[in-house]
Amino acid sequence: MNDHLLDIRHLTSAFLYNGKLVPVIMDVSYSMHSGEVLGVVGESGSGKSVTAKNIMRLLPTPSAKVLGGEIWLDGENMLVKSEREMQNIRGNKVAMIFQEPMTSLNPVYTSGGQIVEAIMLHQKLKKNQARQKAIEMLDLVGIPMPAERLKAYPHELSGGMRQRVMIAMALCCNPKLLIADEPTTALDPTIQAQILELLKDIRSKIDMSILYITHDLSVVAELCDRVVVMYAGMVQEIAEVYDLFDKPLHPYTIGLMQAMPRMDLKLNRLYNIPGVVPHVTQMPEGCHFAPRCPYATSKCQDECPPVMDAGNRHQVRCWRYQEILKGMLK
Amino acid sequence: MVKTTQKTNLQKIITRFFSRRISVIGLFVFCLILLLAVFGDLICPYSPTKIIARDRFQGPNPVHIFGTDDMGRDTFARIIDGARLTLLISGGSVLISLFFGTLLGLLAGYRQGKLDTIISGLMDSLWAFPAIVLAMAIRAALGASISNIIIAIGVANIPDFYRIVRSRVISVREMEYITGAYAIGLNDRQIIFRYVLPNILSTLIVQVTLTAAKAALAEASLSFLGLGVPLPQASWGTMLKSGYALMRRTIWLSVFPGIFIMLLIISLNFLGDGLRDALDLRIRTD
DSSP states (O other): OOSEEEEEEEEEEEEEETTEEEEEEEEEEEEEETTOEEEEEOOTTSSHHHHHHHHTTOSOTTTEEEEEEEEEETTEEGGGOOHHHHHHHBTTTEEEEOSOTTTSSOTTSOHHHHHHHHHHHHSOOOHHHHHHHHHHHHHHTTOSSHHHHTTOOGGGSOHHHHHHHHHHHHHTTOOSEEEEESTTTTSOHHHHHHHHHHHHHHHHHSOOEEEEEESOHHHHHHHOSEEEEEETTEEEEEEEHHHHHHOOOSHHHHHHHHTSOOSSOOOSSOOOOSSOOOOGGGOOSSOTTGGGOTTOOHHHHHSOOOOEEOSTTOEEOOTTHHHHHTTOOO | OOOOOSSOHHHHHHHHHHTOHHHHHHHHHHHHHHHHHHHHHHHOOSOSSOOOGGGTTOOSOSSSTTOBOTTOOBHHHHHHHHHHHHHHHHHHHHHHHHHHHHHHHHHHHHHOHHHHHHHHHHHHHHHHSOHHHHHHHHHHHHOSOHHHHHHHHHHHTHHHHHHHHHHHHHHHHTSHHHHHHHHTTOOHHHHIIIIIHHHHHHHHHHHHHHHHHHHHHHHHHHHHTTOSSOTTSOOHHHHHHHHHHTTTTOSHHHHHHHHHHHHHHHHHHHHHHHHHHHHOHHHHTO
16 A cells, blocks of 8 residues: 555445436545645535545445445545444544534534543543543633533534534544535634634644545635545546646636635626536536536547646646646637 | 523423413323322222112212212212223323334334335325224224223324324434434444434424323223223223213213313323423524
């Protein structure tokens, strides 16, 4: 094996739709080093979450099915594990935080009770030791008066607080990988900034990799080392964060960048990429982005490009990336 | 900063329950019937079964406050005795419906797929089948006894719990905290009993009171049709039936059991309504 903590190879996974298996992610490959923060961006329905949930095997069977590929986490292939083995890995080696802090805690238990449960599930600790540890975790995620907050029910906490509790719960067993599935999307901008600050802070304190799923490029710029851009179930571009913002090579990434609101430009209207994401049952034959791409040729319509290496650890799935690189297309 | 609330959730529920007149009335009347069944002997000196021919057909009077029946037995003593039987049958059958209905509902709602189709089909046919006919069939198969009546009514009411549990489970299992529970490494059994069941508990508590009322009424109906408690034991339903036969002689023998059946069912329904409002999570978050 190599030094990758996470290595997803040619993952293809499908959902049952009207009795047929329809692939929703196709040939997805990306990897992460330990300690790295990898951002996964793309609009809704691009397959970001599906890929992440596949890592933890959290998708419902039999309505979701992996058709091919491998997911290696810390030297082990997740896709051949039994459900029982997965239960030991989930929450222990890899943990996840979710988008909706309002609904991701069990309303009938105290927040502390849930953290204690997660701790005792994976660590041989006595109840009061686990409680002590839970208090430490709440303190780590910046919750004031942690001993008292332990007794609070989720409905007694604000959205930002609940997300902090979720993060505490995810971190309590020192996972090697934290999957953050749009954890700030449902929060208001001030709290969003606080949670991002917290994640950066935690990352500097403990050795942990973060897989950060978002559709917000500014969050990516703020937090991530490397970025995976996904569109319509496929990886379109992978690059170091500076490289990506400096020299986006995929027309879709370029479109996303143009669509970002900017302080330094006065515009009447924000740019938007024309068209909509195709429905999973009506994916184009060739490049999935071709119908919306300003640079699409007949080759793009007919043949889906492979992921190509543009050097400097920059990968892109586009037939015309070299022309884009040389600035020949405008 | 969030100010910590002084009251616990339980205290909040109790406060809300007692703030409504209807729930207090329901609880009060139900407790009265319960006390009558348990301590009735202390206030009523007469035997419910002793035949005293010269005291036949008395109306309510200072000696026999509810009067006497065609064999001179004290109606009040028989109401007390009947209360025990009625409560036993209603309570026992609810336990059966609650246990099997919840178990099947959890299973079908959580697993879904083929299992759900099969169980739901069975439950729908049970639900569509007239309860009286079902009870007759069970009685014919197992013979007439109190435990068979409990089984018959209990089985007939299983779909009540099944349907409500299944539908609640289906909505709860889609909540993000269930995915969250998987993500921390809990298994199906732990999730069903620690995450799903507690979240549907309030619905179950309310349904218990409503089904208990339904079961009491079913017992009365069965006994009235002569399919219920075998003689000489008296439930309120059998008393109502024998009173009905003697309606031309005196109305009192039908009036008192009728009033008590009505009081029990109304009080259970009030109690259920009060509990439903007090336990409602949507209101609880204020």
